[in-house]
Structure formats: structure tokens, C-alpha cells
Amino acid sequence: MELEALGIGRDQEAVYRTLVAAGPASEADLRTHDVVAGTRLEAVLADLLDAGLLVREGARFRASPPELALRSLVVRRRSELGRAENALAELTELFRVSSAGSMRDMVEVLTGADAVRQRFVQLQHAATTSVRAFVRADPLVLTAEENPAEDEAVRRGVAYQVILERGALEGPGALALIEESVAAGEEVRRVDSLPLRMLIVDDDLALVPLAASGETGAVAVRRSGLLDALVALFDQYWARAVPVVGERVAGEAELDGRIVSLLLQGYGDRSVAAQLDVSPRTVQRRIRALMDEAGVNTRMQLGHAIGRRRGED
Template sequence: MLETVGLTAAEGEVYRLLVATETASADEISGRSALDAPTVGRLLLALEDKGLASAVEDSAGRFAAVPPEMALVPRIRHHFEALEQTRAAVYELVETYRRGARARGTGEAIEIINGAAALRQHLRQLQSGAGHEMMWFVKAEYVAMSAESNQEEFDALGRGVLYRALYEQAYFDHPDSVDYVVKGVRAGEVARAVPLLPLRMAIADRSVAVLPLTASGTPANPRELRAVLVRESSLLDALIALFEHHWEIGAPLRVTEEGQIGGAGPADAVSPVADDRHLLSMMVAGMTDEAIAGQLQVSKRTVQRRIQGLMNLAGVATRMQLGWHAARRDWL
């Protein structure tokens, strides 16, 4: 998962092990992993070069982790700023391509959709015609089609179409959002969550995409809503790559038998109880404390107290460290 912030898989593993200890040598980390000591030594030096580890003074061969909030959070912030710039560039490219298509008298790759009703109709047709796969970016606040009205998804799932849906954190602020996700996952949807999505998007069979050109919810006048339909082109290839990039960094959303987002792996000697695993799964998925409290029907203070208890159980100091520890120990 840390590949997205510039680390190799091996560097990420060594960094996680280093975060879990105050200091460690190559031999000690090797004893906790499948890596030999010389390889760990090279990886520790690589982490030091990247600003994620530092050699301990007066202690030859020992390294300490630079705290994740100092080493990784700025990288993540820069990453999302770059994605926002990508979104703006995509919109600019759409407009440039549309103008060029008009000048050439063709509109084969780009089509402008005017109005919420027309967009809704295109989304229904897109799903009804899908034969293999649907890819969705789901942001907070729908612009044309609400989750509860999208029967076409369940019809397509029934035909064997793969649905991959990425939900941004703010989506779960809606009181019924968890129920919608649970219903979709139970029907066969594969869902993941990320802190932020750059745009709304649906892609069918990797051959056509629909993008509403609005930053927030439906305009006051639904007829003023604009969207773009993108057919096979270099622009469509870029949108597919954008989806796959976010998919790689997304946190999987599982559904328990009780119909809740969460799900526990094999327990260890000091693993959290089922209720805390459910809370932990929602936290890792990016839900706010308020949203978690609403789902669990407890106070925000109770959520924060329980998260602090999980941090104490894991022996970590930050929520980011707790997420890494939970993934490594199979608590999710």
C-alpha cells in the first residue's frame, strides 16, 4: 500500500516493522520478517535516504523510524494535490477535445450531455449495455441518480457483470449510505473506500465513460447540469488509469453477516473484540468519528475513547500506525 508514496513493497514492510519498535537493527528486523539481514540493511539505508528512517547515534547499526505523520502525511497531501491538478487537466482536455471535434465536424469520441434527466438516462443505458465490468467513482451527494434508484446495477450484477465501486470518505456522512453499500456488496459489488475522489465517473467495459462536469450536488436547475461521455480514446485510457490508481490505494469494504461494514480476520492473542473490529474497519475505510458514532449508535466521545483503547492495545501512537498494525496483525 505504501508504494503510492514512493516506497517499494520491501521498503514498506521494513518501515512498518520499524514503526512498531523504538529502534531496531537489521538483524532484529530480519528476525521478524522473511528478509535476510543484508537485504534489510540495504533497505534501512534506502529508507534513510528517503527521509523515513534515521541512524541512532552512539548505537552502531540501529535505526529509528521517522514518525509517519512527519514522513508520510506531507507525501499524501502532495499526492492528492497532484490528483486535483489531474482532474482539472482532464476537464481542460475534455473541453479542448470537444472544440477540436466541432471544428473537424466529428464528435465520435466526445459527446456533451445536457441536463440531469439526460445524464440519468445515459447512466441507465450504460449499465444495461454493460457485458463485463462497471467501474464507479462515488462521491458524496448524487447529481442525477441516487443509490436507491439504481436498479440497473442489480440487474447487471445478476447477469454476471463485475462492479467495482470506490467511495470517498464524505459519502458515508449520509445517514443511509452504509445501508446502500451493504446492499450492493451483498449483491456482488466489490467496494473500496478512499479519503477523497477527484471526480464522479462511471466506466462501462473499458470502452465508454460518463463524467458529470459539476463539483458538488445537483445544480438548482437540473437542466443546467452538464456531463461528458467519452468513448475509446487516449482520454478514456487516462480515466481508466486514474480509476486503477485509486483502486490500488483503496481500503476494501467487507460486510458482516449482521449487515455491517467490517469483518474480522483470524484472531490473535491480543486481538480486539468483534465490536472494536467493526469500529476499526470503519476507521480504516476513512469514515469520520461522527459517521462511525452514527453507525454504532454511540457518542463521538465513545468512538474516540475506543479508538484510543485500540491504539493502546496495539502499542502505537497515531491512527495511521494503528491502521498499519491492524492490517499486519489481521485485525480487519
């Protein structure tokens, strides 16, 4: 839901939207809309009153004007984020000082696939300028389809440079997925083989996943001579790697049409991907593009928009 970032839950947003659209209503009126389960409605209304999003008028509830009520929440959240950024800077400096002169200042060891996966996603969410990656044919903790943080970072303007092993191009739908990445603004090149898996973020930190004796782990390398060496290694491979040029599985318009047709028949993302021999991530990206083109926010709205368009045709 769109207001979750302001601390407004799904049920609270649903009730607020109903009152904005329908006007003042009693609790009994709201129950007829069946927006929230009956046992939850009283608590949801109390939350909205506390947040200043509703005003009680006798037995009826009226939505506060969004431009006032929501703006105050936005201002408050910006203030909270400002304080959090100050705390981040303070804690970072404290950590640096307390770790000075120790190996912890240069290298952090992560143990376990879950810890590595969490840090891999976390670093991409924190990236501000660039992400550079070595991607081997055998993913250790996360596949490309399981990495939504990459799409989010690219949309924020983070520059991605990715070097793939040749074997990483051989999976079903791999070339289509790479084309989607390139179309989104990523640079993708390939080499025959890579010496390791690696993620370098903003030239500030590198994550190198490792596996030894059946145990998965990683080292996170902060600014140091070792990080400089990893950046130089990436640059050497990038200079000799060749751009990946894949063939389309189908023309974009044809692919979109087939995706929409299967969605309207009730197929899920993975079933659509299997039917069309593309990755689920490709399906999700094309659906997002279709929603943006139609100016809608949900798949249900997309279905209605396509239905109307077909009726007009």
C-alpha cells in the first residue's frame, strides 16, 4: 500500500481511502463496505483518530483533508529520517574509532547463507552511485530472479556493471533477463570464467561470498589496500570482457500480449514464465512496464484497463 512508508497500515489505509472517497460514515456504514474484518474495524478507527487522519462527528467519522493530515506525517517522517541519518553518521564514526588498529576495521566475516544473503541485499539497498559485480555460473546464495534489490537500485539511478561467466548465460530465459537488465540501464559483459563471486558498492565496500567444507560464508572488505586490489581486479576483467548481446525471445509487443493473455486466464508469474520460457523476473518487469504505461497501480486495475481497451477496439 502507498502509505505504509508513513506508518499507516494496510487496514488503516483502506478505511481512510473509503472515507475520502465516500464521505463521512458511521461504523455501521463502514461495515457494509466490508473493507476491514468486523472485529478489527474499531481498533483501526481508533488508530486513524490517534494519527489525526479522522475526525469523529457524533456517530460518524470524517476523513481529515489529505493535503493537511498526510503532509504533517510526511514532515514528521522526514524529521525522523534526518535524526536517523545523524545517528548513522555518529555510530559509523564511533565504530571506526573503536575498531581503529584492528582487523575488524578492514574485514568482517559473515557465516551462513542467510547472513550472506541479507548483507548482499542490504548493500544494494544502501548503494548510492555504483554497484559492480562478478557473477559466476553457479549462484551461491541468491539467483538473479531472487534479487529485487537490484531493480530498485537501478530505478534510483545506481549504475550497475556486471561481468558474467559464460555458463551463466545458458539457463532458461537467461538472455531475455539480461536484455531486460540492459534495457533498464545496466552494463553487462561476459568472460569465459571468473576467479570468485564479488559485489563492490560505491567503491566503499566489497562482499566476497565463499564456501569452504560445505559451509557458506563471505568476507565484507572495507576501504583498505585489499579493497583497492579487488577494484583493480574488477577493472582488469571489465577491460577484456565483451558485451552480452542476446536475441529476444519474442518481440516486446508480442511478449507483452502473451503475458497479459496468460494473466487474464489466472496464471501466476512463475507459471507465465514457464509457459513463455522466460524468467519470473522478466514477467514481473514487463507487468510493471505495462502498469506504468496504463497509469495504474495494481494488476487488477491493469486487467480493467486492458479490458476497456479491448472493448474500444
